[in-house]
Amino acid sequence: MQPPCEIMVNDFLPNMRGLVSHELHEKGESQRRIALLLGITQARVSYYLGKRRTQFSSELATKFGISQGDIANYSKLLAEDATRSQTDGIFTLYSIWKNLLFTGMICAAHQKESGVQSDCSVCMEIFKPPRENMKFSDQESEDLQVIHEISQAISMIESSVYFPSIMPEVSVNIAMSRNSPKSTRDVAAIPGRINRIHGRAKAFVLPEFGCSNHMSKVLLLANSKDSIFRAVLNIKYDESVGKVLDELGLPRRFTSMSKVPSGISSGKTMTGDDAVLLRLSQVKVAHGEEDSTIALIDRGSDGVEPMTYLIGKKATDLSQIALKIAQSYSAAK
Numbered sequence: 001m002q003p004p005c006e007i008m009v010n011d012f013l014p015n016m017r018g019l020v021s022h023e024l025h026e027k028g029e030s031q032r033r034i035a036l037l038l039g040i041t042q043a044r045v046s047y048y049l050g051k052r053r054t055q056f057s058s059e060l061a062t063k064f065g066i067s068q069g070d071i072a073n074y075s076k077l078l079a080e081d082a083t084r085s086q087t088d089g090i091f092t093l094y095s096i097w098k099n100l101l102f103t104g105m106i107c108a109a110h111q112k113e114s115g116v117q118s119d120c121s122v123c124m125e126i127f128k129p130p131r132e133n134m135k136f137s138d139q140e141s142e143d144l145q146v147i148h149e150i151s152q153a154i155s156m157i158e159s160s161v162y163f164p165s166i167m168p169e170v171s172v173n174i175a176m177s178r179n180s181p182k183s184t185r186d187v188a189a190i191p192g193r194i195n196r197i198h199g200r201a202k203a204f205v206l207p208e209f210g211c212s213n214h215m216s217k218v219l220l221l222a223n224s225k226d227s228i229f230r231a232v233l234n235i236k237y238d239e240s241v242g243k244v245l246d247e248l249g250l251p252r253r254f255t256s257m258s259k260v261p262s263g264i265s266s267g268k269t270m271t272g273d274d275a276v277l278l279r280l281s282q283v284k285v286a287h288g289e290e291d292s293t294i295a296l297i298d299r300g301s302d303g304v305e306p307m308t309y310l311i312g313k314k315a316t317d318l319s320q321i322a323l324k325i326a327q328s329y330s331a332a333k
Helices: 005-026 031-038 042-049 053-064 068-084 086-102 107-114 122-127 138-158 213-225 239-247 272-281 315-332
Strands: 174-177 187-189 194-197 200-203 231-236 252-254 294-298 307-312
Touching: 005 031, 005 042, 005 053, 005 068, 005 086, 005 107, 031 042, 031 068, 031 086, 053 068, 053 107, 068 086, 068 194, 138 174, 138 187, 138 194, 138 200, 138 315, 174 213, 174 315, 187 213, 213 231, 213 272, 213 307, 231 315, 239 252, 239 315, 272 294, 307 315
Parallel strands: 252 294
Antiparallel strands: 174 187, 174 231, 194 200, 231 307, 294 307
16 A cells, blocks of 8 residues: 555655755755755755756656646745745645645556556545535535635636736735634635736635635734734735725725834844734724725835735635726736
8 A cells, every 4th residue: 555645755745845945046045044944954955956957847747747837836836935934835835735636647656656546536536625515514614615715816816917917026815714713724825825927827726724824914913903804915015006095995004114123022033924914013903994995005124025915804805906906007007
């Protein structure tokens, strides 16, 4: 008995680590830093960098039939999320692998190496979406509704030719929570975020609960200020975006601090995400405000680009607003 997870550890993971090592190295990360981010030795990083990047991508394409474009996008997503946190990196890695299992792309390699019968459909059965006629608990029904909302919002964004014009450098994500969220485990989002591919927005994995640590915390912060807020979507911010927000009559709330106050982190190094969350926490959002959707704007700081966080009730509501912003923004250019 040889489950496909062995292929993941023996073949998929080493090649992805090789690609991510090259991705991070090209961004200026040291071998020591890369080893820390990937949880491997510096000697192993040196080994990966000593091989050509194309060797890893060719191995993945040949063994699993993954396109070169998807391989490049996967390595970019993993590099970004591994840099953000080990948890985000692991979550994105498993989300990519789960999607490959569900689509059947691992089947040929699994059959060749393990001798499993060709009619095996275990992975596709385990990871397939639930049937509409299945009975669910109240919690499961709510979770399915949240996932459906985010999926619909993503489809709207992916179909727009205008939306990429308002995508920030750090890419986009959409998050939505259960009712009365308590922690990031109560928030669903896209592992690895939505990226700009060939001039269009594209999500490569399905929404899941417990991923996108930063966006989840932004949403939890907004929800703590007013429970009406259960969804968040980020776009870039500049003067042109600000003008469009005013034209649409969308209320804006700005962060007021450009730098983190001294002593606030108790002597510990504060990451860019932590600094953003600290700034956002200072914004006053009164409970029971009439506005069901607001634009929470962080002006940015050193190494952190300005950002607009659209915050509201539902993911699809935010996508509709984002598309209006994108269309007006593009027309003004």
